[in-house]
Amino acid sequence: MNVMITGAAGGLGRAMAVECARRGYALFLTNIDAPALAAIQKGLSRRFCVKIYAEPCDLTDSAGVDALMAEIDRLGLRFDMLLNIAGIDYEGGFLRREREKIVRIVALNDEGTLRVTHAVLQRRNPDARFCIVVVSSLAALFPMPLKAAYAASKRFLMDFGMALRQELTGQDANVLTLCPGGLSTNDEVCAAILAQGVAGSLTTNAMERVVRKTLDLAWKGRARYIPGAFNRLLFLLGKAVPASWTAALIFRRWTQTQKKWLYPTQIP
Amino acid sequence: MKTIVITGATSGIGLETARLLACRGFSVIATGRDAGRCKAARDSILASAPDAEVRFYPADLMRRKDALDLSARIREDLDRTSAGCLHALINNAGCAKSWYATTEDGLEQQFALNYLAGFLLTYGLSPALSRAGGRVIMTASQSHKGARVRWDDLMLTRRYNPLTAYKQSKLCDVLFARALNDRYAALGIRAYAVDPGLVCTEIGNKAGGVVGLVWSLRKRHGIPPSVSAEAFARLCIPVQHPAGLYHDRHGEKAFSRQVTAENAARLFSVSERLCGISYQEET
Numbered sequence: 001m002n003v004m005i006t007g008a009a010g011g012l013g014r015a016m017a018v019e020c021a022r023r024g025y026a027l028f029l030t031n032i033d034a035p036a037l038a039a040i041q042k043g044l045s046r047r048f049c050v051k052i053y054a055e056p057c058d059l060t061d062s063a064g065v066d067a068l069m070a071e072i073d074r075l076g077l078r079f080d081m082l083l084n085i086a087g088i089d090y091e092g093g094f095l096r097r098e099r100e101k102i103v104r105i106v107a108l109n110d111e112g113t114l115r116v117t118h119a120v121l122q123r124r125n126p127d128a129r130f131c132i133v134v135v136s137s138l139a140a141l142f143p144m145p146l147k148a149a150y151a152a153s154k155r156f157l158m159d160f161g162m163a164l165r166q167e168l169t170g171q172d173a174n175v176l177t178l179c180p181g182g183l184s185t186n187d188e189v190c191a192a193i194l195a196q197g198v199a200g201s202l203t204t205n206a207m208e209r210v211v212r213k214t215l216d217l218a219w220k221g222r223a224r225y226i227p228g229a230f231n232r233l234l235f236l237l238g239k240a241v242p243a244s245w246t247a248a249l250i251f252r253r254w255t256q257t258q259k260k261w262l263y264p265t266q267i268p
Numbered sequence: 269m270k271t272i273v274i275t276g277a278t279s280g281i282g283l284e285t286a287r288l289l290a291c292r293g294f295s296v297i298a299t300g301r302d303a304g305r306c307k308a309a310r311d312s313i314l315a316s317a318p319d320a321e322v323r324f325y326p327a328d329l330m331r332r333k334d335a336l337d338l339s340a341r342i343r344e345d346l347d348r349t350s351a352g353c354l355h356a357l358i359n360n361a362g363c364a365k366s367w368y369a370t371t372e373d374g375l376e377q378q379f380a381l382n383y384l385a386g387f388l389l390t391y392g393l394s395p396a397l398s399r400a401g402g403r404v405i406m407t408a409s410q411s412h413k414g415a416r417v418r419w420d421d422l423m424l425t426r427r428y429n430p431l432t433a434y435k436q437s438k439l440c441d442v443l444f445a446r447a448l449n450d451r452y453a454a455l456g457i458r459a460y461a462v463d464p465g466l467v468c469t470e471i472g473n474k475a476g477g478v479v480g481l482v483w484s485l486r487k488r489h490g491i492p493p494s495v496s497a498e499a500f501a502r503l504c505i506p507v508q509h510p511a512g513l514y515h516d517r518h519g520e521k522a523f524s525r526q527v528t529a530e531n532a533a534r535l536f537s538v539s540e541r542l543c544g545i546s547y548q549e550e551t
């Protein structure tokens with residue numbers, strides 16, 4: 001079983017890679033950060049007896065993805081699973097962030113995912129079932145002021161995943177869209193979760209569990225996975241309440257949280 | 269002047285132990301993860317002991333590469349200042365976490381920092397330790413008694429409980445001390461594990477979440493870190509190696525029944541594999 005993981009050197013990507021290696025899957029890992037990618041490749045190779053390839057790539061660069069695929073073809077690899085984990089977020093108000101940084105959110109989260117998914121689907125193992133995981137977010141469920149571009153980019157992925165899944169029915173393939181709340185992927189995210197107080201803890205999911213269930217549910221053919229009962233409740237509420245209300249509510253809450261966390265010096 | 273190395277000396281138990289040992293006439297090489305905090309800690313030690321010999325090296329010990337680079341830098345320092353001899357290595361840097369999180373190479377963070385970083389550093393410094401008949405001291409904890417090593421899932425990915433992971437990492441510290449004694453007594457190296465007691469430090473607050481809340485209440489009953497530092501001084505100051513494996517500031521004490529020669533040897537070989545190193549080559 002061959003699995004490709006993008007964003008494999010990040011918190012969630014690493015946890016996915018560990019779980020896949022534990023299950024005995026052969027891995028092809030990619031990430032923009034070459035030294036970090038080498039670290040996880042070596043770390044896994046020391047622990048598990050599975051084949052682990054790694055190749056750095058900037059997924060926002062089309063030529064880079066072509067080169068990545070050329071390397072895959074050179075190795076003669078065909079895949080059974082694709083985990084689209086690579087994604088970024090820059091917190092803060094629209095005008096408080098640099099223009100190109102905001103644009104990059106869409107370039108990686110959406111365009112990058114499209115590029116890789118399109119290319120890897122053409123390199124699926126023709127004789128076996130194929131699974132794709134797209135990482136959306138709880139943020140995709142609402143318009144989110146102060147995370148506007150990020151939340152919208154995740155909404156794109158949610159709809160894309162659902163639609164692609166339909167297109168692939170009858171081709172022995174499934175697309176699972178993962179919509180996690182908080183995950184303790186790195187120190188920065190942990191700080192953000194803490195700044196949200198009780199709400200942060202409530203929406204935070206145990207990463208090791210999410211990882212295992214995501215893989216299991218993807219193989220079982222599930223379309224969407226929202227970890228945590230509280231998050232599922234938020235999802236239902238989000239559907240019932242008008243978008244302008246949720247946007248206003250979220251804006252109030254995030255203004256408080258981000259004051260505490262992003263701009264602590266501004267607190268009198 | 270004898271030289272000691274202590275990790276995690278920018279706050280809590282490590283800072284007070286570095287201060288105490290510097291005051292008692294040791295040359296202290298200390299480490300922390302943040303350069304700014306290293307400088308502040310050095311200033312604070314020099315303020316209480318102006319003649320102290322203390323230098324700090326920053327390194328993020330959760331990263332394998334940093335730990336190996338750090339041991340290379342310390343070796344150079346020892347060659348320059350102490351004829352390549354190290355009297356004691358105190359592996360003290362540690363953390364508590366609220367959630368499952370991994371290091372760059374995919375290891376659970378408490379296991380990686382509280383135990384494996386010490387394993388790596390001891391490996392890098394073992395020639396200098398053996399030259400001086402040195403001591404290795406692991407900051408363990410009484411909580412190691414409630415733990416067993418989960419050999420089939422060392423990183424505890426199945427039903428992760430942060431407290432269980434913490435306790436297991438501390439049990440590993442005691443097992444490592446035991447393994448060092450079993451393997452390297454002939455080289456003159458002697459290892460100990462220390463129970464610092466319940467100490468009023470920020471360790472749990474840095475974890476946040478539920479762990480942070482519980483710790484805020486618990487630490488009120490703790491002793492000041494300067495008091496727990498005495499446990500380390502008792503093991504560093506005597507000319508002869510003190511007897512025993514597990515100590516607190518009053519002396520030797522009983523450790524977990526999980527600390528067997530078999531478990532110690534097993535953990536040692538797993539750790540060599542996880543780190544991609546072999547002690548045999550270095551010593």
Ligand SMILES: NC(=O)c1ccc[n+]([C@@H]2O[C@H](COP(=O)([O-])OP(=O)(O)OC[C@H]3O[C@@H](n4cnc5c(N)ncnc54)[C@H](OP(=O)(O)O)[C@@H]3O)[C@@H](O)[C@H]2O)c1
Pocket residue numbers: 275276277278279280281282299300301302305327328329330360361362363381382407408409410463464465466467468469470471474490493
């Ligand atoms: N407090 C207790 O009651 C108690 C009881 C039993 C055992 N212990 C053990 O005692 C040791 C010291 O704990 P403490 O209570 O003194 O906690 P502490 O005040 O938080 O000290 C921990 C030290 O480790 C450093 N550190 C953290 N992450 C690091 C990293 N990634 N790389 C390098 N250094 C890092 C910290 O740096 P920063 O200053 O930058 O955070 C600090 O210098 C730990 O091993 C702990 O498990 C404590």
